[in-house]
Amino acid sequence: MTGVHSWCRRIPSIAYRNASILNQFSLSSRLLSGTALKYSSSGKEKKLFTPGPLSVSLTVRQAALRDLGSRDIEFISTVKFLRSKLLEIAEVSKKYYTAVPVQGSGTFAVEAVFHTAVPKSYGKVLVLENGAYGKRMGKICEVLKIPYHMEGFAEDSKVTVERVEQILRNDPSFSMVAIVHCETSSGVINPVVEVGQSIKKIKPDCVYFVDAMSSFGAVPLDLESGNIDFLVSSVNKCLQGIPGFSYAIAKIEQLLQCKGNSRSLSLDLHDQYDGLEKTGQFRFTPPTHCMLAFCQAIKEFEEEGGVVGRSKRYRENRRILQEGMNKLGFEEFLSPDHDGYIITSYKFPKDPNFDFKTFYSKLNEKDLVIYPGKVLNADCFRIGTIGQLFPEDFHKLLACIEDVCKDMNIKLPVT
Ligand SMILES: *Cc1c(COP(=O)(O)O)cnc(C)c1O
Numbered sequence: 001m002t003g004v005h006s007w008c009r010r011i012p013s014i015a016y017r018n019a020s021i022l023n024q025f026s027l028s029s030r031l032l033s034g035t036a037l038k039y040s041s042s043g044k045e046k047k048l049f050t051p052g053p054l055s056v057s058l059t060v061r062q063a064a065l066r067d068l069g070s071r072d073i074e075f076i077s078t079v080k081f082l083r084s085k086l087l088e089i090a091e092v093s094k095k096y097y098t099a100v101p102v103q104g105s106g107t108f109a110v111e112a113v114f115h116t117a118v119p120k121s122y123g124k125v126l127v128l129e130n131g132a133y134g135k136r137m138g139k140i141c142e143v144l145k146i147p148y149h150m151e152g153f154a155e156d157s158k159v160t161v162e163r164v165e166q167i168l169r170n171d172p173s174f175s176m177v178a179i180v181h182c183e184t185s186s187g188v189i190n191p192v193v194e195v196g197q198s199i200k201k202i203k204p205d206c207v208y209f210v211d212a213m214s215s216f217g218a219v220p221l222d223l224e225s226g227n228i229d230f231l232v233s234s235v236n237k238c239l240q241g242i243p244g245f246s247y248a249i250a251k252i253e254q255l256l257q258c259k260g261n262s263r264s265l266s267l268d269l270h271d272q273y274d275g276l277e278k279t280g281q282f283r284f285t286p287p288t289h290c291m292l293a294f295c296q297a298i299k300e301f302e303e304e305g306g307v308v309g310r311s312k313r314y315r316e317n318r319r320i321l322q323e324g325m326n327k328l329g330f331e332e333f334l335s336p337d338h339d340g341y342i343i344t345s346y347k348f349p350k351d352p353n354f355d356f357k358t359f360y361s362k363l364n365e366k367d368l369v370i371y372p373g374k375v376l377n378a379d380c381f382r383i384g385t386i387g388q389l390f391p392e393d394f395h396k397l398l399a400c401i402e403d404v405c406k407d408m409n410i411k412l413p414v415t
Pocket of ligand 1: 051052105106107108133180182183184211212213214234
């Protein structure tokens with residue numbers, strides 16, 4: 001373990017040596033011309049105001065510039081180190097919880113939990129949904145032919161404990177309840193601890209699954225008091241690693257009961273856990289470069305002050321964005337006093353000259369990437385406040401939004 005620690009500290013010097021390699025890279029991509037450019041990037045740095053992939057630091061990217069064999073002692077201890085760090089960040093006891101990494105994007109971990117934690121013979125899932133990511137959970141159940149009920153809540157409001165209690169009292173056959181912590185389609189933060197406490201009260205043997213993809217590491221969440229059995233997130237959200245794997249934080253006692261449940265070989269969390277515990281290795285090719293980068297990402301996360309420090313920066317990002325967009329007349333999809341600070345949905349202005357595609361492209365030309373909306377009942381676009389973004393990036397974004405509006409002959413403040 002200490003070996004990895006000291007290795008992590010050595011990264012900056014490795015990164016420094018590799019900086020010249022990087023320069024050569026961008027030089028050669030600049031030298032590419034004509035048709036070749038169609039196949040390669042322009043080499044320009046973009047700021048991603050998106051829900052993923054999101055901006056990461058140069059030092060995190062540089063930490064990936066090293067090959068490492070999957071059986072290398074250093075790699076095995078890196079995996080062990082990262083798994084234990086994830087538990088530390090989740091503030092759960094190693095005695096009761098374990099961290100299981102899964103190759104792939106966030107959805108792979110969501111799917112892995114359904115595969116693993118829903119028994120083939122009697123499983124039935126209650127999906128609490130107030131947006132696209134909740135709906136995706138329902139879609140996964142559909143595809144896996146898992147019996148489920150999807151309970152829909154309005155996209156601009158939180159899941160309510162009362163309704164959950166009512167459903168569980170009326171139908172005792174649910175073996176799992178699934179919910180999204182920060183519904184990234186709108187930015188709503190659901191009361192997952194309160195929901196978990198009522199599940200325990202009404203149906204203690206019910207498995208509780210939380211998709212904390214876009215909140216883990218930046219929105220405090222007490223897994224133990226929320227009775228959370230499975231929580232999933234991905235490296236390329238608030239912990240700011242490069243995309244490549246996701247992970248589940250699972251209650252060991254629950255996970256051990258899941259042997260043989262999975263309808264999938266690669267997405268079997270129980271077997272993934274078993275393999276990692278027994279050999280320290282992944283069952284299939286691990287995302288080695290991504291794990292090295294994640295090691296550096298965690299170092300930077302800790303230097304920033306962990307969950308407290310990161311949430312402080314994201315809140316400040318959100319405050320500046322909110323104030324500036326307000327001045328420009330943009331209206332939020334959620335009531336402006338909502339407590340989320342991960343991502344903000346804005347309604348399209350009514351000005352006839354507003355066209356999202358043009359608005360997006362003009363910002364993109366300035367290397368600022370925003371995101372289309374994902375709510376069903378309103379035309380919106382989204383601006384994320386997570387990732388390697390700082391207050392100055394938001395001042396710049398706001399100034400550019402103002403310029404783009406003027407450029408498009410949109411009257412300011414917009415209506
Ligand atoms: C990003 C995200 C996911 C996973 O998306 P991927 O594209 O598979 O990484 C799942 N749920 C939520 C709430 C998210 O924000």
